[in-house]
Amino acid sequence: MKAAVPVLLAALACAGAALAARAAELTELTGPQSDYVEHCSGCHGMQGDSYPADIPVLRGRVGYFLCTKEGREYLIRLPNVSYSAIPDDQQLADMMNFVVFGLGGPSVPRGAKHFTAAEIGSLRKQPLATTSLVDARNRIVGAMVRTCGAPKSMNRFYDPALLPQKY
Numbered sequence: 001m002k003a004a005v006p007v008l009l010a011a012l013a014c015a016g017a018a019l020a021a022r023a024a025e026l027t028e029l030t031g032p033q034s035d036y037v038e039h040c041s042g043c044h045g046m047q048g049d050s051y052p053a054d055i056p057v058l059r060g061r062v063g064y065f066l067c068t069k070e071g072r073e074y075l076i077r078l079p080n081v082s083y084s085a086i087p088d089d090q091q092l093a094d095m096m097n098f099v100v101f102g103l104g105g106p107s108v109p110r111g112a113k114h115f116t117a118a119e120i121g122s123l124r125k126q127p128l129a130t131t132s133l134v135d136a137r138n139r140i141v142g143a144m145v146r147t148c149g150a151p152k153s154m155n156r157f158y159d160p161a162l163l164p165q166k167y
């Protein structure tokens with residue numbers, strides 16, 4: 001019976017260490033990641049996968065927009081991005097680089113350049129004021145598919161062929 005107390009204490013210590021390790025894992029987000037979680041993940045999902053909501057899946061897809069000038073500009077001129085509560089252009093550039101190059105992964109065209117603070121500063125002063133974002137997206141994605149090899153599935157907000165697997 002006497003051995004039971006140290007054994008119990010050791011077990012508790014182990015559980016404590018495991019919990020501490022898990023907590024550290026959860027809090028070790030980079031600045032851009034935590035900006036994404038705070039400002040965007042409510043709609044686009046923690047991993048950029050918003051399916052089944054009718055909101056574009058970013059994971060493995062958003063990088064295709066960099067293949068045309070208009071597509072690249074569209075990403076920043078989206079009202080949710082231009083008007084985001086991130087006032088600092090460098091901070092917004094860092095977050096968008098995480099979104100496009102991190103979440104977008106293999107969809108980013110080879111040789112594509114990261115966003116700079118100066119580019120973000122100028123584009124966010126021209127937010128899209130169109131009545132229909134859907135029409136603007138259709139036009140931009142149509143050109144991406146025709147001219148630079150973006151997959152046809154980009155015409156939709158997610159790729160039905162990949163469901164129900166993860167992106």
Ligand code: HEC
Pocket residue numbers: 036039040041042043044054055056057058062075078080081084099133134137157
């Ligand atoms: C309130 C929900 C909501 C929030 C918050 C939001 N978005 Fe979006 N986002 C949307 C919707 C809906 C669209 C589709 C717009 C359209 O084409 O009609 C979209 C489109 C996009 C697109 C274009 C992708 C594509 O395939 O068309 C990108 C990139 C994007 N959002 C990034 C972001 C980022 C980065 C943030 C955080 C700063 C953010 N969004 C916050 C709902 C949201």
